[in-house]
Amino acid sequence: MPAQLESGSAAATAVKAANAAKDRNEKVDFKMVTFSLAGKEYGVDIMSVKEIAKASRFTYVPNAAPFVRGVYNLRGEITSVIDLRIFFHLPAERKEEESLESLLILRVDEHVFGVIVDGIDKVVGISSQSIQPPHPIFGDINVKYIKGIVENSGKLYIILDVARIFAPAKEEETTAIETARGIRADSRANAATAEVKAAGADVASSFIRETLASFRTFYVSSLNEAWFEERFAEWKREKSGKDLQLHEASDAEDFVRPFFSPGTGRLWEDDYIQAFLDTLPDTDAKSLNIWNPGCGKGFETWALACILRRRYPETRIKVWANDSDLLAISMAPNMVFPENIPDFYAEFMVSGRNGLSFNQAVKDSVFFEFHDALNPNPLPPLDFILCRDMLSLMAPADQKRMLDDFYEKMKPSGLLYLGVNERPGEGWSNAGSEAVPAFRKES
Secondary structure: OOHHHHHHHHHHHHHHHHHHHHHHHHOOOEEEEEEEEOOEEEEEEHHHEEEEEEEOOOEOOOOOOOOEEEEEEEOOEEEEEEEHHHHOOOOOOOOOOOOOEEEEEEEEOOEEEEEEEOEEEEEEEEOHHHOEOOOOOOOOOOHHHEEEEEEEOOEEEEEEOHHHHOOOOOOOOOOOOEOOOOOEHHHHHHHHHHHHHHHHHHHHHHHHHHHHHHHHOOOOOOOOHHHHHHHHHHHHHHHOOOOOOOOOHHHHHHHHHHHOOOOOOOOOOHHHHHHHHHHOOOOOOOEEEEEEEOOOOOHHHHHHHHHHHHHOOOOEEEEEEEEOOHHHHHHHHHOOEOOOOOHHHHHHEEEEOOEEEEOHHHHHOEEEEEOOOOOOOOOOOEEEEEEOOHHHHOOHHHHHHHHHHHHHHEEEEEEEEEOOOOOOOOOEEEOOOOOOOEEEEOO
């Protein structure tokens, strides 16, 4: 074959190979969202990006790592927010608290994270075959978190591997790149990612506290903190990795349902009555004064009046029962019950045309009144105060006001009865049982 033909054939083959390579490189099969960090261009796989956002005033997370800016309520979904610049030890411009930050909302497995970057640019489509492996010359960040490098339209992009950035922490391992302070980047990053992973769950309780107040007017404070922490741990187990947050009133209702004391909204049952009787002290007093704020429709008031008459049959009993619900309190004095009530109440009932009602002796011992307990309420020194669960439905400042009022009105030997999951704290000593918490004021 002539030399010219051989040369032409080789050239044609080379052109075909070049064109094939060009076709491969021009095939767009990878899209990335591009952004800037400390003057360099970065990208992440668009499949990892849930959305982009602008946000400020993140909720502070106590004792979190420096790169954790807090958490962000993204339409009810609690999102941990990290500053990617600080995470990678890059310079970060300090902004005013109100200034909006550029956020990439990333979804990694079942978790959602927000990362702060300097600026978000655009979506860029490239051929995956044009991505080159990372190289140590990109030493601003640890190469283990770089998926690759790609050039597009005159810009060089560093593609991050978000799955590795947010992977669970592993045992400490040696890395090729040290930070400027001589701290191994891997050990720092591993510890950091562990904290970021935990941040959402750790601070979700803060948002649940807020939403309980909004949806259910239930306020977490020192009064019920122990119950809340136990319930939150149970809630996490129930959800098993699902969204922990309360998105509507029914979610809040589900969360607080185990909080309330036995017999709420009905006459107390025999077991609870006996447990209550066991807490009552002996007394030779001629009369006993009792306050029942937040009595609602009066079920617990009537139950208490019967219990006290059983325990102190020769003593004058006077129960002041208040509630700010006008409809409920107006119905309380004339309640009528069906025949199938607990046996304990039989001796205190009389039968009428419409059912059973309490006898006159019990009725004479109870005074129902429309009244807001937060307003002044002149009462004589009290032997007992019954206020089950109501305090937890008040703002913490009002809880304190009520407890101070209880302390002032209570006799030194008196007992304060709270809900089964409420504890008054300082100034009160335990004088009841686990089933029926009762407290005596300390002098």
